[in-house]
Amino acid sequence: MEKRVLGKTRLEVSVVGFGGIPLQRVDRDTARELIHRASDLGMNFIDTARGYTVSEELIGHALKGCREKWIIATKSTARTYASMKSDVEISLRNLQTDYIDLYQFHLVKTHEQFDEIMGEDGAYRALQEAQKEGKIGHIGFTTHDLGMLEKAIDSGYFSTVQFPYNIIENQGEKLFEKAKAAHIGVIAMKPLAGGAIEEGSLALRYILENPHVTTVIPGMDHIKQVEENGAVGNERLKITDVEREKIQKIARELGENFCRRCGYCGPCPQGVDxxxxxxxxxxxxxxxxxxxxxxxxxxxxxxxxxxxxxxxxxxxxxxxxxxxxxxxxxxxxxx
Known part of the structure; x- marks a missing residue:
């Protein structure tokens, strides 16, 4: 499978990675089967999170005996030093490893959260210590907010950023270019717009056509999905004119009632996010x-x-x- 360098981490990751959120729906044996088949097809990057209930544990079980084949990314919503220190240890135990390649801040929404993370008693210091102790390799940042994405890139504190990107949600494209210029890896999440896009292969090819995206992480919980997504990374074909028309049609039809998570609608007087x-x-x-x-x-x-x-x-x-x-x-x- 095609590999791209994940920014300043210098890790070579498969252009199609394994999104771990849907693993919550399967049992241990199925998770192992899916992940092993993904590896056979050349995938070497897997993304999960503390908040994905049993996803970390299932991945840990699946990677027994083949940990060295995978670059593991997980993430936490912890914002304080103490809570992040605790979450790193839990992730290590769940994943049954002594080293996590990429540990990310999960779903940072506001300047206040960012400032808390970066403060004296913030979670960033805990991840820096984990790096020094050899427990994690690199620190990443995930968000659905365009302003937070730009702040993370401009700060220089992060090796990677993760942001929604798909046929409907392409508001991050200019910032992806900026990230690549700064040697920050770009991880595209929500490639099918949370399942709204049915043309999975076309959706992934659309994303990977962008040279500023390092890897895309579709969620998978069926072998058929693994096979189809793996084929994109191994046999990615140029998008035809007919397919571009289909892309435009998908964007028009779904775009009429699809939130791009840009955040311009806020703040709500009632406090609704x-x-x-x-x-x-x-x-x-x-x-x-x-x-x-x-x-x-x-x-x-x-x-x-x-x-x-x-x-x-x-x-x-x-x-x-x-x-x-x-x-x-x-x-x-x-x-």
């Missing part, structure tokens, strides 16, 4: 993670049920989405 509502709804509707999505939705301090239909958000949306109607739909699905 609007893009997060649609992210969780996507997991509920298209990832078959209903319980996982609902638990996180209910745990939010404010969610779609707190919308008072004031409409302040809608004129701010550059894509003219009917946000109030979309929040009503979220409330019906997740409340």
């Amino acid at each position: 609007i893009p997060t509502q649609f992210i969780l709804e996507g997991y509920y509707l298209r990832y078959e993670l209903q319980d996982w999505a609902r638990e996180r939705y209910v745990a939010l301090a404010k969610n779609a049920k707190d919308c008072v239909q004031c409409g302040i958000c809608e004129p701010k949306c550059p894509y003219h989405l009917p946000i109030r109607k979309m929040l009503e739909r979220v409330k019906e699905n997740l409340s």
Whole structure:
């Protein structure tokens, strides 16, 4: 499979990596079968997270005896020094390894969270210590917010960034170019827009056509998905004119009611994090993670049920989405 260098890490990663979030739906033997087949097809990069329930544990079990074949990335929502130190140790135990290649800050949303991470008692110091102790190799950053993506790139503190990128959500393209120029690896997540895009092979080829993207991490929980995604990395064909027309059609049809998570709709006077509502709804509707999505939705301090239909958000949306109607739909699905 084609390999690209993951920024300043200098790690050579497969252009198609293994997204670990859907592994929550399978048992240990199935996870092992999927991951071993992915390795046979040339995949060597696998991404998971502390928040993906049993995903880390399943990967740890699957990699027994073949750890050296894989570059492991995981991530944590910890923001403080103590909580991140704890999470690193948990990840090491779950993954059954003494070394994690890439440890990432998970879903950083605000300047306040960024400042907390980078503060004296912040989580960044814990990861620096883990590096010195040989427990992790590199520090990465993930977000759905365009402003946070730019802040992470400009800061110079991170070896990689992870951001949504697909046929519908291409708002990060200019910043991907900026990241590559700064030798920061770019990991494309949500390649199928949370399952909204059905043309999987075409979607991956669209992403990998961008030379500023290092690797794409589609989630996989069936052998058929592993085979199809692996074929893209091994036999990637040039996109034809007919396929470009299909891409444009997909973007037009889905774009009318699809949140790009740009964040321009905020701040909500009621304190609702609007893009997060649609992210969780996507997991509920298209990832078959209903319980996982609902638990996180209910745990939010404010969610779609707190919308008072004031409409302040809608004129701010550059894509003219009917946000109030979309929040009503979220409330019906997740409340």
